[in-house]
Amino acid sequence: MGNLIVDGKRTDGRGILDLRPLKLEVGSIKNAAGSAYIEHGKNKIYVAVYGPKDSHRYGTSMEKAVIRCRYHMSPFSTDERKSPQPSRREIEISKVIRDALESSLILDEFPKTLLDIYVEVLQSDGGSRSASISAASIALADAGIPMKDLVEAVAVGKVDGTLVVDLSDKEDKEGEVDLPIAFMLNENMITLLQMDGKMTVEEFKEAVKMAMEAAKKIKEKQKEALGKKYFEKVDEK
Amino acid sequence: MMPKKGPIISNLRRDQILKSLKEGKHIDGRDLLDQRSIMIVPGIIEKAEGSAMVKLGDTHVIAGVKVGLSTPFPDTPNEGILIVNAEVLPTASEYQEPGPPDEDSIELARVVDRGIRESKMVDFSKLVIEPGKQVYTVFVDISVLGMDGNLFDASSYAAVVALMTASFNTYKLVDGIPVKTDDKIAMPISDLGVSLTFARIGDTIALDPTWEEESIMDARLTAVYDSEGRLCAMQKGGSGGLKIDDVFQIVDVGKAKYLDIRKKIVEAIENAKSGS
Numbered sequence: 298m299g300n301l302i303v304d305g306k307r308t309d310g311r312g313i314l315d316l317r318p319l320k321l322e323v324g325s326i327k328n329a330a331g332s333a334y335i336e337h338g339k340n341k342i343y344v345a346v347y348g349p350k351d352s353h354r355y356g357t358s359m360e361k362a363v364i365r366c367r368y369h370m371s372p373f374s375t376d377e378r379k380s381p382q383p384s385r386r387e388i389e390i391s392k393v394i395r396d397a398l399e400s401s402l403i404l405d406e407f408p409k410t411l412l413d414i415y416v417e418v419l420q421s422d423g424g425s426r427s428a429s430i431s432a433a434s435i436a437l438a439d440a441g442i443p444m445k446d447l448v449e450a451v452a453v454g455k456v457d458g459t460l461v462v463d464l465s466d467k468e469d470k471e472g473e474v475d476l477p478i479a480f481m482l483n484e485n486m487i488t489l490l491q492m493d494g495k496m497t498v499e500e501f502k503e504a505v506k507m508a509m510e511a512a513k514k515i516k517e518k519q520k521e522a523l524g525k526k527y528f529e530k531v532d533e534k
Numbered sequence: 535m536m537p538k539k540g541p542i543i544s545n546l547r548r549d550q551i552l553k554s555l556k557e558g559k560h561i562d563g564r565d566l567l568d569q570r571s572i573m574i575v576p577g578i579i580e581k582a583e584g585s586a587m588v589k590l591g592d593t594h595v596i597a598g599v600k601v602g603l604s605t606p607f608p609d610t611p612n613e614g615i616l617i618v619n620a621e622v623l624p625t626a627s628e629y630q631e632p633g634p635p636d637e638d639s640i641e642l643a644r645v646v647d648r649g650i651r652e653s654k655m656v657d658f659s660k661l662v663i664e665p666g667k668q669v670y671t672v673f674v675d676i677s678v679l680g681m682d683g684n685l686f687d688a689s690s691y692a693a694v695v696a697l698m699t700a701s702f703n704t705y706k707l708v709d710g711i712p713v714k715t716d717d718k719i720a721m722p723i724s725d726l727g728v729s730l731t732f733a734r735i736g737d738t739i740a741l742d743p744t745w746e747e748e749s750i751m752d753a754r755l756t757a758v759y760d761s762e763g764r765l766c767a768m769q770k771g772g773s774g775g776l777k778i779d780d781v782f783q784i785v786d787v788g789k790a791k792y793l794d795i796r797k798k799i800v801e802a803i804e805n806a807k808s809g810s
């Protein structure tokens with residue numbers, strides 16, 4: 298307590314509203330229907346989307362495409378080697394990522410199909426689930442899945458009693474609160490919300506508003522990344 | 535993905551439920567922001583260090599606490615360990631098959647775990663035998679016997695009551711080997727986290743959804759409050775989103791309601807103590 302924010306600066310030199318360096322790229326995996334790569338802080342994450350593919354498997358729906366999502370961390374992605382077997386944490390995160398993305402997608406155009414989202418965390422830092430969502434959303438756009446809006450996610454937290462945007466690994470571990478949120482900004486909608494740690498209801502509302510502002514910045518980067526693949530070459534001509 | 539493990543709701547029934555919600559009532563006649571009746575029975579398993587049965591409407595859950603020994607995690611050498619596990623038993627409904635916990639059970643266990651951990655209800659610093667070498671591990675195992683929706687709250691109350699009523703024999707180290715003593719101590723409890731789960735069904739926000747309501751809901755939000763009404767854990771679920779204003783309404787309603795539930799939990803524990 299008391300050493301994570303000094304003179305309004307965080308341990309990595311950021312102000313309380315600043316995002317870590319963020320790089321997004323679309324189309325990074327050739328075979329996939331849609332793909333994306335994100336670097337957010339030290340996070341390095343690939344997302345590949347396959348499908349919608351016809352399937353007569355048990356579990357498909359007559360009404361819409363069924364989404365499957367796997368969030369997986371490479372064994373070398375953490376300080377201590379992570380067992381390649383999916384942990385309970387990874388299973389839960391796979392589920393909440395799927396939920397966060399599903400509400401943005403228009404899936405009833407693809408009945409009896411499966412849509413697979415594979416998230417591979419090559420290097421993990423604080424906020425890997427949020428980064429995964431921001432990247433997966435543009436991978437889905439790249440795959441041409443119709444959607445209501447892009448989804449972007451960021452973690453807000455409380456560190457030394459102060460609300461800060463985009464927690465680093467250190468702030469996540471040593472801070473008081475971790476609150477990852479995903480938005481569909483056009484719809485004023487929250488599609489992922491989790492929280493660990495204590496804050497008042499008023500602080501919570503303030504944190505949501507801060508996250509929303511950060512999400513707007515991420516959305517710009519998402520659009521930029523998509524634009525780079527789909528529009529830049531046209532512009533050059 | 536596995537198909538949904540729940541009843542298929544006919545369109546007629548769905549319309550009925552939606553109509554009822556529009557008129558401000560759950561399908562079972564409750565007001566939207568009322569909880570079903572809760573029955574809490576602590577101490578039903580003699581062999582467990584702590585236990586509780588909770589019935590929330592027809593949702594039927596048992597939590598048991600066992601205490602074991604282990605070496606502490608390297609990053610927390612001065613703290614005991616909490617392990618929460620949940621299983622929806624095949625007794626719970628005709629849709630449930632036996633097998634290892636699926637993603638729903640894992641999410642359930644992890645959300646209950648977060649509520650316990652983040653409300654700081656157990657003082658883990660008091661569960662140490664020798665720092666860095668030997669600590670107590672508190673296992674909370676949740677068995678869902680009957681399913682009628684809102685497993686999150688029912689499981690959370692059961693786990694909380696089982697922990698609050700738990701006591702266990704201490705160990706001491708003799709020549710580095712742990713030996714069980716006759717001293718019994720109560721689980722070191724310093725707070726109480728109260729979980730409240732809301733569903734969004736269409737445009738309606740409802741507390742404590744039944745299984746039928748969950749089967750047609752768009753999204754769900756669980757919020758856990760500590761004794762002072764601070765939020766200490768949250769989890770959104772379901773494939774739909776939640777309007778930001780809905781989220782703000784939910785946290786406000788939760789803050790107005792959590793004390794009622796807290797009172798019920800404390801009363802159940804006191805009644806059980808005076809009864810024995």
